[in-house]
Amino acid sequence: MTKRRKFLLGMGSLAAGGAAAMGSGAFTAMSAERDADINVVADDSGLIALVDEQPGDTVHQTDNPGELAIDFSGMSGDAGVNVNSRYQLGEFADKGWALPDDPLAVNTGSNVMEDPAFSIVNNDTVNHEITVSYDIDQSDIGGARVYWQFEDEARQYTIDLTGTTTSGSATIDGKGADPAPEPGDAVGAALFIDTRDYNGDPDDLDLSGTLTVSAD
């Protein structure tokens, strides 16, 4: 970022003249200009960055506005997740309690998510607790399941949505054992979608929603 004007600091007058210079120093006017560097950037370069880690377009950063997006609509724009199927974006760390039934991709034997769908990177210079929530537009998804796993410093966090539980959140806080994500930490995120137990009309099911990432 370019630094613009340096400083300009003018004082209109200083009541410091005369023999009685001991007096209180009231001034008449003062002005000081200071720089603020507040550029608006794409998600992959924010102070809290959201970085696409997948080669295809299912996870991608839009050109403008430059936001991370997850999009199963394919080239046609009409595609989606098949009924009676499973899809996964990214590979889960292998931690039993933090896995859905029948995941498709697990980093076997490792607590670490080496191939996330996307990462949430703390590009700030201090630790930040990061909360991720997913809120499905629809209020009831029947037997379908949307399962998120997040991983930081070999610790897992999950969001498990099914039935009428259509919103949930996970707070990546180190769980008291590690600090909250430190400068440079990348929190991995992987997503699993399972429609095998959904028995309704596929026209009535839409798992689209809003992913919210916040940091304290």
Added chain:
Amino acid sequence: MGSGAFTAMSAERDADIDVVTDENGLLALVAGEEPDRVYQNSDGELDITFTSDQGGEGVNVNSRYQVGSMRGPGPTPELSSAGQPQNKGSPEENTAFSVVNQDSVSHEVTLEYEADDPGDSVVWFQAVPSTGPGSPNGQADLEVTSGKNPNSVTREISPGEYLGVSILVDTRDGSVDDDLTGTLTVSGN
């Protein structure tokens, strides 16, 4: 009887006009408790930056970032309305920065911000005098965005009192072409 004409005279008097860092000015600019975004730089000036040496280049498009506490009702949904921007040392009352009147008389303090190219992105400065938000001269919310750029607020600050200021950046209606980088001018009259 003539008038006492003289040819020359000399007397030395002291003038104490030290140049100091912002935090020690007669109208002082004091960084708050989140030192990496708002801080006093090596030139001794208050500096606001939303970049980091970790590689953070700015505020994400379609996001909000807040430095310091904010009280409602204030800027369009503040991220945290706990407390208010008054630097009393508690986390609920921290500021991005404070403008402290260390002079012996009251001053009308004006904060003006001019952004280079705000587009529909917004930067808010919420300023609350230490005499309290409910005082006649209370809370001020300064919004800077296209159509309101530059923009300013003025509050009177008594000797020893201060204006606590917090910052909220809201790019939810903005684009990556926006740039809220700009100049904060603090003036006192």
